Amino acid sequence: MLIAAAVFTALAALVHVYIFVLESIRWRQPATWKIFGIPSQADADTTAPLAYNQGFYNLFLAVGALVGLVLLFTEAREAGYALALLSTGSMLAAAAVLLSTGRSRLRSAAVQGTFPLLAVVLLLLSLTV
Template sequence: MSILITIAATLSAAIHVLIFYWESVAWTRPAVWKRFGIASAEDAQTTRAFAYNQGFYNLFLAVGALVGSVLYGLGATDAGFALGLFSVSCMLAAAIVLVTSGRGRLTAASVQGVFPLITVVLYIVSWTTEH
């Protein structure tokens, strides 16, 4: 089960690292800000600091998901479980919040939330079978 958790958590993290890149590094590129529904280069520049900060939240959650799954797989099950589950649960919660912000966000929320959902389910199944 720890292999499946590691794969799902790694996919969750990879998506969030990509989001980090878009928001914190490449935000002012037209292809990026248009992807996020920003109307103009001027608006992208205005929201740049916000996006930069938001991107780092995504990066930190990705690191937490990876470190948690590695710790869990290496036998530090309590610490790994807590860190990993917290990180992917935050990713999933953010995807749910994104859905509530408008119908046009369903695809983005699905991309952001599917692998964290799978990881949460795997963590819970693993924990219930071990206890």
């Protein structure tokens, strides 16, 4: 169970690193701002500081999940669980907040939240074994 939890924690982290790249590095590129429904280059330029900041939130969540993942397989296993659950739980909560902004965000929320959901469930189940 712990191995499956680790796999989904790692996948959740990778998705959030990708989101970081989109939001903080590639935001002003037309292919990127179209993914986020930004209608024009001017709008992408206006929202770039917000996206840059948001991208780093995603990166920090990914780093937390990865550090937790490493700690899960050391003597600091309890700290690993805590960090992995905090990070993936925050990712899941962020996906729920995204979905609360409208049904048009369902696909994005699913991309952002599916791996964290599976990680949280499997991490909690592996605690009981």
